[in-house]
Amino acid sequence: MTLRKTRFAPSPTGLIHIGNVRTALLSKLYGERFLLRIEDTDQERSREEFVEALMEDLRWLGLAWDEGPHSARAQPDYHQSQRGAIYDEFYLRLAEEGLAYPCFCSATELEVARKVQLAAGQPPRYSGKCGRLSKDEIAARREQGLEPTLRFRVAKDAIVEFDDLVRGPQHFASNDIGDFIIRRADGSAAFFFCNAIDDSLMGVTHVLRGDDHLSNTPRQIMILRALGLAVPHYGHTALILGDDGSPLSKRNGSRSIRELREEGYMPLAVSNMLARLGHHYDSEELLDIQALSSGFRVEHLGKSPARFDPVHLNHWQELAVRAADDEALWNWLLNDTRQRVPELRQSAFLDIVRSNCRFPLEAHQWATALFSDALERGAEVHDIATVAGEAFFQAAYDAAAAHPDNYEAFLEQLKQQSGAKGKGLFQPLRSALTGRLDGPELPKIYAIMEPHRLRMRLAEFARGAQ
Known part of the structure; x- marks a missing residue:
């Protein structure tokens, strides 16, 4: 039985953000075997340091890959920039079989045609005029020094169908797509060409990705079928929205994984939040990657956009801190x-x-607050000290001196000597020891503070209350 093999295929043009990592996480949770591939065909923007950073971020999150690069340096099997010869073989096959042809149309021509089609209420698609050029016409254009793109010849009046793992049955009319570019004029591969070829050659069986790639899928299916290559199962997840309901960006909450790490977020907090972003789990407990994987169901992925909520992330952060050894x-x-x-x-x-x-x-x-001699005191704390009075803190000092290691005995003596109780007892005591009105339980504070520092704080407040 073939294992379900998924992949994450980022472009190393910057630090990976929440949206990228969610795709990686869902693919890791869904797959029985997980592949990492570096899609670095954009040589102007791709950087080795970004490859290193994204691998470091994935390891930090616990998203280990079963197949893929083990260093940032280009490796032929898993860096697209090293796989050009493979793509060239498939370009040649398509051209020889009449399934691809050179296109000499300029960017200006294409833009004018696009505007005309839109003005007429038609979907913009290529007219196919270069597909009707003769061999002599093609040769003449090449002699003029024109460098063509390579277009895939789309069959007319066909329907491309597939069952989306998330969205169910999908249908695309080939006439609405038109012949599309699979190789740029500079010889580099178009994204959806090399992406599809690599998925098939690397044995990827299931692809989870954002629904912004949905329109690429019929093109990729046509390419793979034309070449007789295996077609993966595709699933397109809803995109993430920011806290204001618009697409997630730095303006409304998006951050890189590096930024989250630097802010002190724990990997389990990030993974638990992302795994539940647009996906339902029966358990509301903090789960490790293995448990998240066991509970993941592709059918539990929602079709509507999920909204990133910092409060949600902080909830999981609190649980992760509590669970840490x-x-x-x-x-x-x-x-x-x-x-x-x-x-x-x-x-x-x-x-x-x-x-x-x-x-x-x-x-x-x-x-x-607990281990420094200096203590910051706000106005509210000062007022509480004044109300409690010198006698209260002097009594607290005496009780602490008598019972440095026994909070219950200290508190009982303080109650008897000061007559304070309830809020009038605990609030000034907390203020004197920590300079704050919230925080850990008083017995824990009393036990952790070094006795000399604790008495020094009480003495300072006694003088300050005079």
């Missing part, structure tokens, strides 16, 4: 944060991070 969480912290945390208090600090932080910067703020 100590080693992963420690490495996730900023270097400056790790330097602030005393070795004996690392485990207790990580426990506080899991319960109170979503990003490394938040963890750094707590490390500063």
Whole structure:
């Protein structure tokens, strides 16, 4: 039985963004074997550093590929820029069989024809006039130094049909497509030609991609059938919209995976959010890649555009931080944060991070509040200290000195000496120890702070309340 083989085929012209990675993730989850191919035929914009970056991002997300390049340097099997000889063989076959022909029409001619067709209410398509040139006419144009494109000759009055994995039965009239370019005048392969050829030659059985490629699919099917090559099953997923309902862009929330990493997002947060973007899972728990794959169903992919919601991403980020083990969480912290945390208090600090932080910067703020001598105090905290009064903080200092390692005994003595209770007890105490009115439970704060620093904070507030 043939394994279901999927692929991700990015163009290395920049850092990969949420939309690109969603395609990679869905393909990884759906496939039993996952292929990575680098489509770097755009030599002006493709960069080796972008290849390295996208592979690093995929590895960070846990999207390991079963087949594909293992370095950023071009490898003939998996970099399209190295496969020109293969495409040339198929161009020759098509031309010899009369299924492709040279086209000498200039860009200006094509644009004028397009505008005329649109003005007449017709779908813009090539007239096919160069397909009627004789051998002598073709030779004459070549002698003039004209470099032609190569067009695929589309059969007239035909219907191209396929069953889309996401959208169901699809039908395209060949007369609405017209003869299309498969090789540019500079000799480079058109995207949908080399893309289709490589999918078939590499044994890709199922292709998941955005619905902006839907119009390419009948062209690719015609090419593969004309060459007698296997045609994959195609599925076209709805595109992602931004938080304002328009196509996702940097303006409305799109970010590169590199940017998400730098902001402190965890890979499981990103993968869980993207896997559920336009796809239904029965489980609402944080799932690893294997579990996401087990629960993935192509029939659960929606046909309507999915909207990227930063709140949704932050929800999964919170779950990912809570689920991280100590080693992963420690490495996730900023270097400056790790330097602030005393070795004996690392485990207790990580426990506080899991319960109170979503990003490394938040963890750094707590490390500063808990392990630094200086403490930032806002106006609200100052007012609370004033209301509580010097006697309250002096009593807290005495209780802390008497019970440095026992929060319950400390709290009981403070209650008896100060007479404070409820909000009047806990709010000034939290303010004095952390400079904040929210955060970890007080027993955890009391246990993690070094006794001398804790007493110093209480003494400072006693003086400040005078």
